[in-house]
Amino acid sequence: MAEPTNVLELSDVHKSYGTGSPLEVEILHGIDLRLQRGEFAALIGPSGSGKSTLLNLIGLLDRPTGGHLAIDGQPTSGLDDTGLTRLRGRRIGFVFQHHLLIPAFTALENVMMPMLVDRGRPDAEMRERAATLLEQVGLGERMNNPASQLSGGQQQRVAIARALVMRPSLVLADEPTGNLDTHSADGVFALMREINVARQTTFLIVTHDPRLAQRCDRHIELVDGRIVADRPN
Amino acid sequence: MHPWLPFEWIAATRFLREGRMQSLLIIVGVGVGVSVIVFMSALLSGLQSNLVKRTLSSQAHIVLLPPEEVARPQRDDDGDLGPLLQKQAQRLRSIDQWQKIRDRLGALPEIAAVSPVASGPAFAVRGDANKSVTLLGIEPEHYTRIIALDEKIVAGKLRLNAGDTVIGIELAKDLGAGVGDKLRLNSGSGATDTLTITGLFDLGNKGVNARNVYVGLRSAQTLLDLVGGISSFDLSLVDIYSAETLAQHLAAETGLQADSWIKTNAQFFTALTSQRISSNVIRFFVGLSVAFGIASVLVVSVVQRAKEIGILRAMGATRGQLLRTFLLQGGIVGLCGSMIGSALAALFLALWQTLARNPDGTPLFVISVEPSLVFIAAAGATLVGTLAAFIPARRAAGLDPVVAIRG
Ligand SMILES: Nc1ncnc2c1ncn2[C@@H]1O[C@H](COP(=O)(O)OP(=O)(O)OP(=O)(O)O)[C@@H](O)[C@H]1O
Ligand SMILES: [Mg+2]
Numbered sequence: 303m304a305e306p307t308n309v310l311e312l313s314d315v316h317k318s319y320g321t322g323s324p325l326e327v328e329i330l331h332g333i334d335l336r337l338q339r340g341e342f343a344a345l346i347g348p349s350g351s352g353k354s355t356l357l358n359l360i361g362l363l364d365r366p367t368g369g370h371l372a373i374d375g376q377p378t379s380g381l382d383d384t385g386l387t388r389l390r391g392r393r394i395g396f397v398f399q400h401h402l403l404i405p406a407f408t409a410l411e412n413v414m415m416p417m418l419v420d421r422g423r424p425d426a427e428m429r430e431r432a433a434t435l436l437e438q439v440g441l442g443e444r445m446n447n448p449a450s451q452l453s454g455g456q457q458q459r460v461a462i463a464r465a466l467v468m469r470p471s472l473v474l475a476d477e478p479t480g481n482l483d484t485h486s487a488d489g490v491f492a493l494m495r496e497i498n499v500a501r502q503t504t505f506l507i508v509t510h511d512p513r514l515a516q517r518c519d520r521h522i523e524l525v526d527g528r529i530v531a532d533r534p535n
Numbered sequence: 536m537h538p539w540l541p542f543e544w545i546a547a548t549r550f551l552r553e554g555r556m557q558s559l560l561i562i563v564g565v566g567v568g569v570s571v572i573v574f575m576s577a578l579l580s581g582l583q584s585n586l587v588k589r590t591l592s593s594q595a596h597i598v599l600l601p602p603e604e605v606a607r608p609q610r611d612d613d614g615d616l617g618p619l620l621q622k623q624a625q626r627l628r629s630i631d632q633w634q635k636i637r638d639r640l641g642a643l644p645e646i647a648a649v650s651p652v653a654s655g656p657a658f659a660v661r662g663d664a665n666k667s668v669t670l671l672g673i674e675p676e677h678y679t680r681i682i683a684l685d686e687k688i689v690a691g692k693l694r695l696n697a698g699d700t701v702i703g704i705e706l707a708k709d710l711g712a713g714v715g716d717k718l719r720l721n722s723g724s725g726a727t728d729t730l731t732i733t734g735l736f737d738l739g740n741k742g743v744n745a746r747n748v749y750v751g752l753r754s755a756q757t758l759l760d761l762v763g764g765i766s767s768f769d770l771s772l773v774d775i776y777s778a779e780t781l782a783q784h785l786a787a788e789t790g791l792q793a794d795s796w797i798k799t800n801a802q803f804f805t806a807l808t809s810q811r812i813s814s815n816v817i818r819f820f821v822g823l824s825v826a827f828g829i830a831s832v833l834v835v836s837v838v839q840r841a842k843e844i845g846i847l848r849a850m851g852a853t854r855g856q857l858l859r860t861f862l863l864q865g866g867i868v869g870l871c872g873s874m875i876g877s878a879l880a881a882l883f884l885a886l887w888q889t890l891a892r893n894p895d896g897t898p899l900f901v902i903s904v905e906p907s908l909v910f911i912a913a914a915g916a917t918l919v920g921t922l923a924a925f926i927p928a929r930r931a932a933g934l935d936p937v938v939a940i941r942g
Contacts, residue, residue: 354941363849363936384853391851398940402846406546406553418542419852464850 309374309471309504310337310360316368317355317527329355330527332369337472340502342495344515344535347524353508354476356524360506361474362390374471391420395465395503397475397494403449403457403464409436410445413463420468428467435463439493455486462493466503475507479514491517543856546847547863554836561832562871565916568825569876572818573904573912574883579814581902583807587775590800593738595650595681595769596778599636599785600792601628627655627724629764636789640768645781647773648680651765653755659702659748660719661710668706668748670720672755672765681771684736684749690714691734695751700730703744704737720748724760825872825916826923829865833927837861837934844931845939854932861928862921869920873913880904 317330329352337343345353358364359371362378365386371378373393378386395416403412411418413432418424436445439459444452452460458478465473475494479487491514498505509515516535523531551558630636633651640649653672658665675695679685684701685693691714693701700718712718712732719729730750737744756762768791772778778795786793797804837844844857881904891899 358937361849363940384855387848387851387853390849396846396849398846402842402940404843404846406549406843415847416850418545419847419850419856423539423541424545468851 311372314369315366318367342498343520344518345508351524352527362386395470395473397478399477399480405450416468472504543859546860565872566875569873570879573880585900593743596772597770599768648771650677650769653765655759658721664710672752687736688734694733699733701734701749705745722758726758829923837927837931841939845936848936858928858932861931865920865924869916873916877909
């Protein structure tokens with residue numbers, strides 16, 4: 303039985319690419335990991351160690367080739383694509399390195415998007431929630447700007463607001479500051495921390511920046527597809 | 536973002552708007568294709584209805600005649616079969632109990648008008664001129680509901696009292712006669728009558744204008760030795776294209792011979808059909824290239840938007856939502872294209888009508904883009920666009936978000 307406080311639970315998770323072909327290669331070799339509500343954890347490790355691969359599995363963008371993965375105590379192996387998509391949309395927020403806003407929409411509309419695809423139609427509540435979040439991330443003035451006309455740091459703030467709009471239990475960030483200058487990076491990082499404290503949202507952040515990793519509560523270190531160290535900071 | 540629109544509509548229209556040039560070019564491309572189809576359809580149906588109208592301006596939809604007399608083997612006294620299967624002598628035959636039949640026909644809902652006619656061959660004589668004509672005895676109040684003779688009078692008027700006749704402009708020219716002049720008619724049965732020309736008609740057909748001589752029903756009955764009888768019924772129908780089926784039905788019902796305008800103009804219909812087939816072939820291929828155009832633009836757009844599609848999937852958009860988003864883009868391109876196409880077609884038609892003119896400068900015939908045609912084009916183009924979008928839409932829905940986001 304999973305403890306209800308476990309936002310994320312992985313046991314013996316494997317991931318291979320090219321399954322069944324002669325080029326089959328296993329990237330993750332039996333990952334065990336638990337994240338509890340309110341944790342602010344850094345996932346670190348050398349390039350190619352499998353951090354993004356792991357994050358994609360946790361984010362239900364991809365399926366493990368072995369092992370068990372549960373989000374909020376709900377096992378995911380039995381879900382079909384639509385089930386995974388719904389669970390992902392409601393429980394998990396993403397922040398990617400390359401901001402990845404949708405340029406055809408305004409900042410506000412980008413933030414509304416997870417709610418829009420979940421509910422099917424726009425409504426006043428999602429507009430309000432998105433506007434409030436944009437104000438929280440300091441972009442209240444830029445709400446109606448097209449996404450493509452924002453600076454890198456601003457885009458990443460919009461992406462964070464978007465990741466939060468569904469009030470997810472877990473936010474996954476893959477090098478969220480990798481494309482930003484030091485000043486913006488600090489701002490974005492502080493923002494995530496602030497939200498983590500205020501809402502008890504769990505964060506799992508991949509970062510190459512030791513300075514930022516230093517500001518997380520827990521360090522999970524991945525080397526060659528294995529967790530070699532997992533310690534509080 | 537309008538509150539009542541579903542996600543798919545919002546995304547489809549935004550994507551199309553964002554891809555300005557690409558969207559514009561494909562919509563114009565679809566428009567050109569649709570305009571060809573609409574122009575061709577309008578031209579063809581205009582041509583057809585014009586030809587039909589011309590044909591039917593001097594012809595009844597169905598003509599009912601006495602049954603062909605079956606040639607009977609003649610028996611010799613000694614019981615041998617005679618050597619000849621002999622047709623009965625050519626003599627005008629009358630329709631038995633025609634008043635009863637007329638009342639029955641008049642009660643049928645498919646039939647708009649019934650007109651009894653007593654007709655036969657005759658000679659029109661004036662001075663030295665002597666012309667072979669078809670004598671038609673009519674009741675004008677009924678006959679004009681079948682052929683608008685009253686509207687075709689170019690001189691005098693349609694008055695057919697005893698002693699009156701109305702003739703065509705060609706015959707008038709041939710005989711050198713005009714309104715008010717006398718005309719002698721000799722019928723095949725030897726009867727003769729001298730009539731006053733009260734009007735001249737132009738039914739738009741040279742043969743008819745040279746041949747038809749209208750008199751009152753009673754005068755014709757006397758001249759043709761058909762006293763009290765008639766030789767045929769002219770019918771006009773509610774639906775002209777049901778003429779052949781109805782004719783067969785009436786033949787079986789009344790025992791009379793029934794000739795529909797479709798049968799008497801069989802050649803015309805064959806020409807029309809082959810024209811329609813070739814235009815359908817053209818329509819099909821234009822439609823096909825429109826479909827390929829839409830599909831290829833959307834395939835490119837799916838590739839260009841792979842990242843956005845991936846991010847939408849990461850945010851919880853289902854495969855179905857993305858499938859519908861791209862199907863809709865195809866449909867919208869088709870619909871917008873059809874509007875441009877209909878407008879272009881109307882322009883082409885206007886242009887064509889200024890070019891295609893009779894020698895006297897009047898338009899060859901009047902055609903227009905019917906609202907129903909615009910509607911059909913819109914529905915068709917939307918459908919074709921949606922179908923064409925199917926392959927790109929499936930690609931969008933099937934994209935692996937991991938690959939798309941990393942890519
Ligand atoms: N689709 C794939 N097919 C085959 N191999 C893959 C695929 N995706 C990733 N890999 C391999 O898996 C390994 C881990 O990749 P991953 O992107 O998870 O590393 P990472 O730790 O995120 O590295 P970085 O810090 O550079 O982002 C790499 O060796 C990569 O080549
Ligand atoms: Mg990575």
